Amino acid sequence: MLTSASNSPVPLDRADLLTEAAYVDGSWIGGNDRITVFNPANGRSIGTIPDIGAQGAETAVSAAERAIHGWRAFDAATRSAVLGRWYEAVMAHEGDLATLMVAEQGKPMAEAIGEIRYAAAYIRWFAEEARRVYGDLIPGPSASKRLAMMRQPVGVVSAITPWNFPLAMITRKAAPALAAGCTMVLKPSELTPFSALALARLADEAGVPPGVFNVVTGRPEEIGRILTDDPRVRKFSFTGSTAVGTMLAARCMATAKRVSLELGGNAPFIVFEDADIEAAMKGLVASKFRNSGQTCVCANRIYVQRGIYADFAERLAERVSRLKPGDGMIETSDQGPLIDDRAIAKVERHIADAVSHGASIIVGGIKAASEGHFFQPTVLIDVSPASLLCREETFGPVAGLVPFDGEADVIALANDSPAGLAAYVYTRDHDRVWRITEALEYGMVGVNTGLISTEVAPFGGIKQSGLGREGSRYGMDEYLEMKLVCHDIA
Ligand code: NAD
Numbered sequence: 353m354l355t356s357a358s359n360s361p362v363p364l365d366r367a368d369l370l371t372e373a374a375y376v377d378g379s380w381i382g383g384n385d386r387i388t389v390f391n392p393a394n395g396r397s398i399g400t401i402p403d404i405g406a407q408g409a410e411t412a413v414s415a416a417e418r419a420i421h422g423w424r425a426f427d428a429a430t431r432s433a434v435l436g437r438w439y440e441a442v443m444a445h446e447g448d449l450a451t452l453m454v455a456e457q458g459k460p461m462a463e464a465i466g467e468i469r470y471a472a473a474y475i476r477w478f479a480e481e482a483r484r485v486y487g488d489l490i491p492g493p494s495a496s497k498r499l500a501m502m503r504q505p506v507g508v509v510s511a512i513t514p515w516n517f518p519l520a521m522i523t524r525k526a527a528p529a530l531a532a533g534c535t536m537v538l539k540p541s542e543l544t545p546f547s548a549l550a551l552a553r554l555a556d557e558a559g560v561p562p563g564v565f566n567v568v569t570g571r572p573e574e575i576g577r578i579l580t581d582d583p584r585v586r587k588f589s590f591t592g593s594t595a596v597g598t599m600l601a602a603r604c605m606a607t608a609k610r611v612s613l614e615l616g617g618n619a620p621f622i623v624f625e626d627a628d629i630e631a632a633m634k635g636l637v638a639s640k641f642r643n644s645g646q647t648c649v650c651a652n653r654i655y656v657q658r659g660i661y662a663d664f665a666e667r668l669a670e671r672v673s674r675l676k677p678g679d680g681m682i683e684t685s686d687q688g689p690l691i692d693d694r695a696i697a698k699v700e701r702h703i704a705d706a707v708s709h710g711a712s713i714i715v716g717g718i719k720a721a722s723e724g725h726f727f728q729p730t731v732l733i734d735v736s737p738a739s740l741l742c743r744e745e746t747f748g749p750v751a752g753l754v755p756f757d758g759e760a761d762v763i764a765l766a767n768d769s770p771a772g773l774a775a776y777v778y779t780r781d782h783d784r785v786w787r788i789t790e791a792l793e794y795g796m797v798g799v800n801t802g803l804i805s806t807e808v809a810p811f812g813g814i815k816q817s818g819l820g821r822e823g824s825r826y827g828m829d830e831y832l833e834m835k836l837v838c839h840d841i842a
Contacts (some may be wrong), residue, residue, distance in 0.1 A: 361391070361398050362455040362546075364448045368553065374404045374569045375552040377415035378562025383408060383570065387542050392458040392689040393679040393724045401545045403570030409537065409578035412566040416508045416535040417584050419563025424505050424533035428483045435479035435531055437558035442472040442523075442551070449519065449550055454680040456544045457518050458688035458725075459643050461680055471520035473807040474823065475527045481828050482531035496842035503832040505533035506610055507586030510579035512539045512572075512600070514592040515691055516646045518547035521591045521614075524811070524822040526551075526565060532831035534587070537566045539579060541592075543691060545569050576600060583607045587831065590614070591648075594771075594816050601819075612820035612830045614648070614812060616745045617773030620766035621651035621802075622788075624759075625659040627778035628800070633667055635802030636751070639776060641675060641729055644687050645749040646695070648817075649774035649796070649804065653735075653742045654753050655762050661755045665733050668751065669715045675729040675749075677720045689725040690748055696725050699748035702740045706752055709736035716749075737765055745771065759784065767793045772815030776802060795821075 362370055373380035383402030391398050402408075423431070442449065450464035459467070490499040509529045513521040522538060529536050540548035545567075552567045568575055580588060580603035588604045590597045591614040601611045621639060623632045639651040656664045678685030690696055696719060703717055716730030727749055735741050735752035742754065756762040766775060775794040779785060789797045795813040798804040805811055810821035820830050 361396060362452060364451055366445065366448055369445065369448045369550040370399060370452060370546055371549045371553060372399050372401060373549070374402055374408060375549060375556075375567040376404070376408065376412045377566065378556065381408065385570075387570065389456055389543070389545060391455050392691050395724060398455050399546065401542070401569040404568055404575070405570055406574045406578050408570065409539075409568050409575045410582065412537040412568050413508060413510070413578060413582050413584055415563035416537050416566055419561060420505070420508060420533075420535045423530075423535055423561060423564050426533075428485065431531060431533065432479045432482040434559050435475055435482060435527060438555055438560060439472050439475040439479060441554040441558045442468065442475065445550075445554065446472075449547065452546050452550055453518055453544075456546050457515060458691065459680050460685050460688055461683070463643060464680065467517055467520050470805075470807070471523040474520070474523040477807040477823070478527035478531040478828065481528070481825060484825070485532065485828065485832065496840050498839040498841060500837040500839070502835050502837065504835055506831050506833050507534060508584055509534045509536045509587045509589060509831065510539075510585045511536055511589045512576065512579065512592065513541060513548070515541035515543040516643060516648070518544035519551060522548055522551060524827070525589045525591075528822075528827045529589075529831045530560070530564060532828060534831050535564045537568060537579060537585070539568050539572070539575050542569065542572065577603075580604050581606065585609060587611070589830070597818070598816070610830075612822075613818040614822060615773075615816065615818045616771060617648045617650070617813060617817055618652045618743075618745050618769045618771040619649055619774045619776065620653045620655060621776040622655045622762050622766060622778065623657065623660070623664065624777075624779040624781070624784070625657040626780045628780065629660060629664060629667070631800060632778035633664070633671060635776065635778065635798070635800070636668065637671055639798075639802030640751050641672070641687060641749050644690055644727070646691065646747050650747070651751070651776060651802070652746055653766075654751055655756045655765060656753055658755045658757055661753070665714065665731070665753055668753070669731050672729045672731050672751065673715050677726040677728065679724070687726070687729055687749060690727055692725060695747060696727055699727055699746060699750055702744070702746045702748075703730065703732065703750060705740040706732055706735050709739040711735040711739065711741075711752065737768070743769070759788065763788060763791045767791075770816040771813070773813035773817035774798065774804060
């Protein structure tokens with residue numbers, strides 16, 4: 353069954369890029385129960401997806417298992433060419449994909465276009481990497497032994513992705529998996545499934561064979577159980593919250609699956625007195641307010657050295673008060689809505705808690721409009737390190753400033769978290785750059801920049817922020833097994 357949106361509230365050049373069906377074994381399938389997808393900017397429905405349940409997920413795993421034999425047997429150049437066509441298809445439809453993304457996720461159009469290009473860049477990168485899956489020849493332990501290590505695809509991969517980057521969080525997994533010769537069953541967030549389904553349609557048009565890339569939709573628990581428990585799935589790759597990711601990873605251990613986790617962060621953003629203050633301000637606004645603060649690498653705790661603290665707070669307040677919340681389809685909007693009511697409630701709880709610990713709100717602090725889930729871009733000063741704003745990921749447009757005195761103090765504050773995804777430092781002191789980047793317990797450190805993510809570099813966290821890396825040549829290792837061949841020629 354193939355259903356395309358008619359009278360769609362999402363204005364697309366190609367209406368069939370909004371598909372209200374799951375994609376399994378190269379076919380579009382439905383289900384009796386349906387889940388409605390809402391536009392967070394106005395609360396209106398933009399369409400429905402089927403709940404294909406455990407049975408649908410099992411069918412997808414069977415399809416992925418059947419398809420892997422043909423897909424991994426292709427030579428690398430052929431897989432590379434298919435991925436190359438997929439990249440071209442995504443780029444050719446960036447306008448429609450961005451419109452879909454704004455409608456289901458809310459981010460401003462310019463950010464959505466940015467995400468489409470960023471997502472596509474992973475497909476192009478791994479199309480190239482597909483041809484560079486090298487092994488090793490190892491000197492043997494005796495004269496007659498020859499040792500070779502070859503790399504082979506892990507097998508069927510299951511993946512679960514979040515709503516904050518509805519396309520890029522998928523291509524960071526699907527592109528290396530397919531490049532390596534694996535097949536995939538993906539469950540996107542039920543809040544933003546249409547970007548994933550459009551990606552599947554473009555994969556189909558690019559010549560990705562049936563069963564190689566499947567998108568299953570429905571209630572997370574039931575589908576999730578198949579993706580974590582089915583022994584035919586050899587690898588589970590998850591992006592989302594630490595609570596859900598660690599719970600699902602534990603289930604995967606019953607069948608000893610390989611696991612990659614990209615989980616929550618709580619990024620410290622540190623500004624020393626010797627920093628270029630204007631650059632730090634620009635980097636902070638980009639890191640903190642992009643996607644309305646709903647990014648895993650978003651600055652969450654802002655540590656500013658005492659000598660520049662008051663001036664920094666004043667300049668930040670002035671800059672943040674100019675940010676305009678609004679529907680992402682409107683050109684003048686530079687802050688989209690939060691994803692839902694729960695997100696608004698979390699932000700409100702964090703602000704109230706910070707104020708109860710002695711912080712002051714100097715900009716924003718309240719919900720922005722009656723329609724949609726908008727929250728005013730907010731700045732608080734004198735936030736206590738004991739408050740929720742410092743201890744948990746806020747995931748909203750709230751910048752909380754904390755003063756600090758010396759380098760050792762701020763390193764201790766920054767590392768006092770179970771999260772270890774991204775950290776940021778602004779300073780002009782080169783010796784300090786090395787001291788502090790070595791001391792920070794984070795998977796990624798931005799120095800004099802608030803934007804660190806690119807397809808050419810390994811993205812990922814340590815501590816409770818995750819396992820494994822996405823992007824770069826290292827991102828390919830997540831989908832490859834090593835096999836030893838030990839040959840005695842005596
Ligand atoms: P979430 O954990 O609530 O959901 C993520 C995915 O898991 C969704 O597809 C959801 O449907 C699914 N899910 C939830 N419960 C499930 C269950 N019981 N069984 C199976 N699937 C289940 O996270 P979210 O709110 O969608 O995303 C925000 C979180 O993602 C934040 O913590 C953010 O930091 C994190 N994130 C991390 C990265 C990274 O690269 N480290 C990137 C983006 C987002």
